Amino acid sequence: MFYLPNIVLVVVLALLGIGIYCILISRNLIKIVVGLQIAVKGAFLALVLAGKLASQIDVGQSIALTVIVADTIVAVVALALAVQIRRKFGTLDVHALMSLRR
Amino acid sequence: MVDLFIGAGILFCAYKAMQENRLLVSALWLALTSALVSWMMYRVGAAEVAVVELSVGAGLVTVLFVFAINIAGDESLTRQSLVPRPLAWFAVVFSMGLLVWMIMPALQSERMRAVLEQTGVLAGLFRSVLWNDRRVDTLMQVVLFFAGALAVLGLIGEPNKSREERE
Amino acid sequence: MTAGILLLTIFLPWAGALFVWLVGNDRPRLQHSLAVGFSVAGGVAGLALLALGSPDEMVVLSIGGAFGNFSFRPDGLGVFLATIATVIGSLAVIFSVDYMRHEAQLGRYYALVLFFIGSMSGLVLTGNLFLMFAFWEMTALCSYALISFYNDDPKAVAGGIKALVMTQLGGIGLLIGAILSYSYLGTVEINVLLDKAELLPSNVLGIMAFGFLIAAAAKSAQFPFQTWLPDAMEAPTPVSALIHAATMVNAGVYLLARFYPAFAGVPGWQEAVMVVGMLSALLAGLMALVATDLKRVLAYSTVSQLGYMVYAVGAGGVFASQFHLFSHAIFKALLFLGAGAVIHSAGTRDMREMGGLGKQMPFVRTVFVIGALALAGIPVLNGFWSKELVLEAGLQGGATWMFGVMLFTAGLTALYTFRCVWMVFWGEPHHPAHLHDAGPAMKTALAPLAFGTLFSWLLAGSFSHLLEKTLPYHDIHAVSLVEILEEVIFAPATWIALGVVALGVLTWVFRDSLRLWQEVFAGIGQTARQSFGFEWLNQAVVRTTIQVAEDLRNLHTGVLNWNVLAIALTLLVVVVILALGA
Numbered sequence: 001m002f003y004l005p006n007i008v009l010v011v012v013l014a015l016l017g018i019g020i021y022c023i024l025i026s027r028n029l030i031k032i033v034v035g036l037q038i039a040v041k042g043a044f045l046a047l048v049l050a051g052k053l054a055s056q057i058d059v060g061q062s063i064a065l066t067v068i069v070a071d072t073i074v075a076v077v078a079l080a081l082a083v084q085i086r087r088k089f090g091t092l093d094v095h096a097l098m099s100l101r102r
Numbered sequence: 103m104v105d106l107f108i109g110a111g112i113l114f115c116a117y118k119a120m121q122e123n124r125l126l127v128s129a130l131w132l133a134l135t136s137a138l139v140s141w142m143m144y145r146v147g148a149a150e151v152a153v154v155e156l157s158v159g160a161g162l163v164t165v166l167f168v169f170a171i172n173i174a175g176d177e178s179l180t181r182q183s184l185v186p187r188p189l190a191w192f193a194v195v196f197s198m199g200l201l202v203w204m205i206m207p208a209l210q211s212e213r214m215r216a217v218l219e220q221t222g223v224l225a226g227l228f229r230s231v232l233w234n235d236r237r238v239d240t241l242m243q244v245v246l247f248f249a250g251a252l253a254v255l256g257l258i259g260e261p262n263k264s265r266e267e268r269e
Numbered sequence: 270m271t272a273g274i275l276l277l278t279i280f281l282p283w284a285g286a287l288f289v290w291l292v293g294n295d296r297p298r299l300q301h302s303l304a305v306g307f308s309v310a311g312g313v314a315g316l317a318l319l320a321l322g323s324p325d326e327m328v329v330l331s332i333g334g335a336f337g338n339f340s341f342r343p344d345g346l347g348v349f350l351a352t353i354a355t356v357i358g359s360l361a362v363i364f365s366v367d368y369m370r371h372e373a374q375l376g377r378y379y380a381l382v383l384f385f386i387g388s389m390s391g392l393v394l395t396g397n398l399f400l401m402f403a404f405w406e407m408t409a410l411c412s413y414a415l416i417s418f419y420n421d422d423p424k425a426v427a428g429g430i431k432a433l434v435m436t437q438l439g440g441i442g443l444l445i446g447a448i449l450s451y452s453y454l455g456t457v458e459i460n461v462l463l464d465k466a467e468l469l470p471s472n473v474l475g476i477m478a479f480g481f482l483i484a485a486a487a488k489s490a491q492f493p494f495q496t497w498l499p500d501a502m503e504a505p506t507p508v509s510a511l512i513h514a515a516t517m518v519n520a521g522v523y524l525l526a527r528f529y530p531a532f533a534g535v536p537g538w539q540e541a542v543m544v545v546g547m548l549s550a551l552l553a554g555l556m557a558l559v560a561t562d563l564k565r566v567l568a569y570s571t572v573s574q575l576g577y578m579v580y581a582v583g584a585g586g587v588f589a590s591q592f593h594l595f596s597h598a599i600f601k602a603l604l605f606l607g608a609g610a611v612i613h614s615a616g617t618r619d620m621r622e623m624g625g626l627g628k629q630m631p632f633v634r635t636v637f638v639i640g641a642l643a644l645a646g647i648p649v650l651n652g653f654w655s656k657e658l659v660l661e662a663g664l665q666g667g668a669t670w671m672f673g674v675m676l677f678t679a680g681l682t683a684l685y686t687f688r689c690v691w692m693v694f695w696g697e698p699h700h701p702a703h704l705h706d707a708g709p710a711m712k713t714a715l716a717p718l719a720f721g722t723l724f725s726w727l728l729a730g731s732f733s734h735l736l737e738k739t740l741p742y743h744d745i746h747a748v749s750l751v752e753i754l755e756e757v758i759f760a761p762a763t764w765i766a767l768g769v770v771a772l773g774v775l776t777w778v779f780r781d782s783l784r785l786w787q788e789v790f791a792g793i794g795q796t797a798r799q800s801f802g803f804e805w806l807n808q809a810v811v812r813t814t815i816q817v818a819e820d821l822r823n824l825h826t827g828v829l830n831w832n833v834l835a836i837a838l839t840l841l842v843v844v845v846i847l848a849l850g851a
Contacts (some may be wrong), residue, residue, distance in 0.1 A: 004105050004145065004146065004251075007106060007109045008105075008142065008146060009205070011109045011112055011113065011142065013198050013201060014113050014116070015112065015116055015139075016198065016201075017194045017195070017197075017198045018116045018117060018120050020194050020197070020833075021120065021191070021194045021195070022119075022120040023830070023833050024183075024185050024190035024193065024833060024834055024837075025183035025185060025828055025830065026183070026189070026830070027182075027183065027184060027188060027830075028125065029829075030125050030129075030167070030171060030174065031125065031128065032171065032829065034119055034128055034132050034167075034254065035120065036128065037132055037136075037159075037163065038116050038119060038120065038132065038135065038480055039126065041116075041135065041136065041139050041159070044151075044155075045139060045143065048143050048146055048151065049146060050146045051148070052147055052148070057146075057147055057148055057266055059196065060148065061148045061150055061151040063121075064148065064151045065150075065151050065154055068154055068155060068158055068159065068472060069158075072158055072159075072162065072163060075163050075166060075167075076166060078168075079167065079169075079170040079350040080172060082174060083170055083173050083174045086173075086174040086175070087223075090176060091177065092177050093177075094184065094186065094829045094830060095828065096255075097827060097828075098826075098828060099158055099827065120706055183830070184828050184830045184831065185830045185831060185834055189834070190834070193834060193837050193838060193841070196841065197837060197840075197841050200841065200844060200845065200848070202843075203848075213589065238843060238844065238847060241843045241846070241847065242840075242843060245839055245843065252821055252824065253825075255814075255818035255821050256818055256821060256825055257818075
């Protein structure tokens with residue numbers, strides 16, 4: 001019951017759940033990026049675990065590495081956008097972005 | 103036993119990161135989560151990627167967060183969520199439940215198990231749905247077609263003046 | 270070799286579009302020469318491809334298992350339409366050098382025209398239904414953007430939107446057909462569909478057949494969608510000649526002809542196709558009789574002639590319809606470009622303000638009259654032979670009363686053609702100023718078309734041979750030119766038709782002595798001016814679409830959280846569907 005893959009699996013699911021929930025309910029843009037980070041951590045943990053279970057840990061590692069890099073880039077761009085939005089709209093509230101709607 | 107503690111630690115940190123209203127503190131909890139995740143990856147046996155996660159996830163990204171929050175400034179927003187919380191709960195719980203149901207062959211119904219064993223796919227429904235025949239891709243493409251069509255329709259529609267004024 | 274030339278007909282114009290656009294509007298001379306260079310190169314590739322027609326797939330691009338291969342096949346139906354698109358496209362571009370000389374935003378104009386030429390080649394050459402749909406929509410997009418080219422004119426914008434909505438409506442029919450083919454046969458290969466059509470359940474085949482009919486009717490401006498084409502005349506005239514007379518509107522006829530073997534057995538389909546063609550031909554002919562805008566007259570006559578082609582496909586005369594399409598593309602492009610030259614120098618499109626232009630523009634008058642005679646079906650121009658073949662196919666494959674209506678329409682065609690020519694080039698001059706004849710580039714474009722109008726019927730024999738050789742499913746028998754000529758000359762239908770045409774001409778000549786009859790027909794004319802109420806119908810479709818779009822806009826919440834929730838739930842639904850279906 002308490003052996004490693006099961007624990008990791010539970011952690012993966014919980015991280016995904018917390019991350020998505022955070023994205024869904026946060027109004028703050030930076031907070032949404034935090035939620036995204038949490039969810040992605042769950043995702044690459046799952047990749048590593050899958051690699052381990054298939055005894056192909058190196059494949060799992062390389063894909064996880066790719067995900068980490070992509071995720072970092074996403075964080076960089078998202079944060080830069082958040083900063084710009086704060087400058088332009090004076091707030092980080094998601095609601096303020098409704099004016100983008102046409 | 104150590105694994106159990108690491109797992110509990112990760113979940114606690116992630117929960118605090120989500121719950122915390124002050125951005126800076128939230129970012130620090132995220133860094134802690136990241137560090138613990140990298141430890142867990144080390145325990146699983148992925149030492150190389152654990153190092154990368156520790157340096158990039160816990161280091162670089164945290165620096166970026168702190169930097170961005172410093173520039174943008176902290177801002178205490180109302181905790182009132184735009185999406186009703188029960189709906190968000192439902193979406194999360196339902197999707198995680200679906201995932202569990204698909205990953206664990208033991209949880210699947212007898213009929214499913216028989217089918218899966220016949221086809222030799224024992225890794226679970228997850229694999230057969232997501233990987234075999236790429237059916238998720240195909241269906242998602244169909245969905246994307248419709249989304250694109252709706253978006254283009256939105257471009258054609260003429261702005262409704264009364265609504266603009268009401269807002 | 271063949272594969273390379275085939276791809277050249279698509280990618281040369283596209284490359285040209287890119288270059289013209291990149292050059293920028295500061296250098297109009299370079300833009301003109303680049304556009305002409307690339308389109309003429311495309312035309313040469315198209316002509317070369319004509320000699321290389323074959324029923325085999327020449328280009329196969331593998332794109333993974335789900336959708337089959339992207340294949341291109343230079344068979345008879347496709348190759349000659351690709352040639353028409355590229356050759357008439359290059360002539361239209363040459364004509365534009367004079368017509369668009371001092372216009373702004375040449376880059377946008379030429380890029381869209383060239384993009385259209387490439388897409389049209391792709392549409393007719395591809396052997397994959399989904400790819401066909403993609404090209405189909407690309408041509409619709411170019412058509413829309415070019416109709417609305419003068420985008421500060423609200424009429425042009427409205428006409429463009431109308432054309433777009435109407436052709437999209439038809440595109441849905443095509444998409445439904447493609448999806449049904451995919452779900453029942455597991456493939457979107459056109460030839461597999463033609464091969465295995467009998468294996469489909471009859472109701473599915475029926476839905477596909479009528480879906481394709483709707484697609485064709487919308488694209489070719491057939492009944493009941495016929496009103497978008499006249500409104501599309503706000504486009505620059507070379508565009509009208511290329512897209513709305515010679516190529517894009519033929520895509521509907523092409524679609525019907527391409528899938529005729531699969532759908533011929535569907536009960537009621539052939540009759541429906543023939544009725545659609547007949548009604549379009551008749552109603553548009555009546556509307557052409559009362560229109561006063563030169564380009565609208567030509568647009569109505571295009572709808573009417575396309576009706577002839579659709580009628581011929583319905584009657585089983587695939588060769589006749591394609592041959593008429595070939596002739597029509599040439600003489601109608603000639604007429605439109607001639608009209609463009611007239612409009613360019615007269616500065617108006619209203620025929621009541623023209624008159625007596627023949628003496629001032631002798632060259633344009635000559636070529637326009639050649640085109641008009643072909644349209645009216647006067648021997649020995651190309652329109653005569655192909656129209657007789659269509660009528661004969663209709664007599665053999667369809668009801669006699671429909672044949673009668675088509676005969677009547679032939680007379681009507683002669684009548685409105687002579688009215689149009691008379692009002693523009695003869696009669697009382699209403700235009701005091703001296704007008705210049707067509708410019709050198711215009712003449713360069715008009716002369717080959719006039720030549721083609723006079724002599725293209727000589728190609729009928731080799732054309733039918735090409736169709737027989739490369740279309741395994743259509744069951745077309747090659748006939749030599751002499752056989753076709755004999756068949757046409759010795760058929761009684763020809764003489765009846767010629768008599769009706771002569772009657773139409775005489776009606777115009779003795780119009781003054783027929784005042785009484787004009788009074789009788791005034792009521793019909795009044796209704797025809799209002800497009801028999803279909804204008805209202807089509808407006809309603811457009812209005813509804815825009816209203817639906819407006820209502821759907823509420824889905825665009827603009828709130829990130831809601832969007833993420835929607836994405837997550839959609840993914841969930843998809844996965845649940847798949848998991849339950851596993």
